[in-house]
Amino acid sequence: MTGTGGASGGALDVLCIGNAIVDVLAHASEADIGRLGLAKGTMTLIDAPTAERLYTAMGPAVEASGGSAGNTAAGLAALGARTAYIGKVRNDDLGRIFTHDIRAIGCAFDSPPATSGAGTARCLIYVTPDAQRTMATYLGACAELGPGDIDAALAARAGITYLEGYLWDRDAAKAAFLKAARSAHAAGRRVALSLSDPFCVDRHRDSFRELVAGHVDILFANESEILSLYQVGSFDDALQHVRKDCQIAALTRSEKGSVAVSGDEVHVIDAERVGKVVDTTGAGDLFASGFLFGLARGAGLAACGRLGSICAAEAISHMGPRPEADLKALARPALAAAGLS
């Protein structure tokens, strides 16, 4: 049953800002991915006619609220963090679904929906037999997100403001992103960024590097994203770069686990065991939920990484990005081991 949004007035643990998207998930073969011209494991931006064409050709699907930062916010709220989300939906069926789901998990979400223009964003997600996901996103109403949607007071109240790299694809969203980051820093808070996707990094490498070095305290990236950001061939080289740029970096490596680094401190964290990997959608987003929850509770980096792995493992054990199991219960042993509760 529902929780209640936790952002009215008091302190916030994390403010998440991103593209508000409903996922449309279907099984597909490796051959399908090739035939559609998509790059496996990545996100491609598509326009409305392409979305229509791809959806018509797609197999039977299920729908679930998604969006990278939205998933992270949902995971944080499920863990018990005081969380708020900013993103733009339209006042249509999908927009109502997105709004319901994020509020129902206990995250505050008060961005007014667009009342005209394109419909709520959707992401067509093709899950191949190896459980890998390949995404084609129609941003729709997300195009309306701009600086006017950023409540500077909310960023000032949040211990961490978390931004998804996907926002960097649109100028108005980029301006919103920078406004939020500046508001957070002006209040002495921290700013976190997820690099989101290797192609997204390719599209915006120079400005991402500037952003990471100048505005980001906590960086999330997977291996291909961090290699692309610094244009290096080895994970260790990337690690040497990022430790100079950010206070904390959390780098995920799929089944190889993750590495958390802060200055001279490096922690290698094993991946959590999963019975059967069903769908990797949301793995990185939920890793960020666990990691940020640990930071918000004052845990050390190793415990933050452990919490991230636990949440990511839950996300990949079922179709869809957001938690189905009780994350609080799953996180309890790791919190206790870190001397927290």
Added chain:
Amino acid sequence: MTGTGGASGGALDVLCIGNAIVDVLAHASEADIGRLGLAKGTMTLIDAPTAERLYTAMGPAVEASGGSAGNTAAGLAALGARTAYIGKVRNDDLGRIFTHDIRAIGCAFDSPPATSGAGTARCLIYVTPDAQRTMATYLGACAELGPGDIDAALAARAGITYLEGYLWDRDAAKAAFLKAARSAHAAGRRVALSLSDPFCVDRHRDSFRELVAGHVDILFANESEILSLYQVGSFDDALQHVRKDCQIAALTRSEKGSVAVSGDEVHVIDAERVGKVVDTTGAGDLFASGFLFGLARGAGLAACGRLGSICAAEAISHMGPRPEADLKALARPALAAAGLS
């Protein structure tokens, strides 16, 4: 990826007619079900304000095309049967989702959507920790389904016309139901009915009895529905009644398996083993898919029951009513054992 609808021109195995519904599935506790005033394991009809109120109070959800006969049609198409569906959606996001999913699995669906009035029907489904589902349905655009939506030629071309008992709740749908049944019988075809829900049987017991005795060749019911229909206390008594009323009856008993009866012929069929029962939504609907597929392929009753059990087992192994795994592959050994392919 998509199949193509199989109803244009040629022979049809099964025509399914029902309420076209999108399911909204969320986890809930036993206490939640009581607090909401719902009867566990059954379906309650709700109006628009109640749907709004319940949805607001519901936990985070996922959406999946549903509707009892829609699920049966999807299962039939997934098995490879030539299948068509008749039902009424609105031209909104949920209506497009329903239309996409049923066509994408290979079922023909050409009922024109309503262009005004209430939105596409939705069913709020609460899945309790025991995997049982409790449903609250807002029929919305389904209220528009009437005799004018029944293509008599389609019923005449289908070996079996399958109707869900839920249609009996509205006069126009009831008239549509009877028109389809008469068209099927006039062409020498068979009519199948699912009793749908014990409360639905309670609401319409006398007219259901008349219907079953006078118009139904193949009856699907679970134990509580068949006991309610004949107002008897034992399953054996119900069996004696139904064997006189219908050519074939397939009676499901959850983990106790099912019984298929035709005159003096009685087959007791074990339930299929399931690793973990996640959500029973669609179990009866998918049992009907397998059973009807067997009948369409000329299998004996025992093989029909086995196919029903296999499809039901797949449905209860994940959230949502429609097949996620390859039903054709799952059914192959049972078909081969029955000398079919």
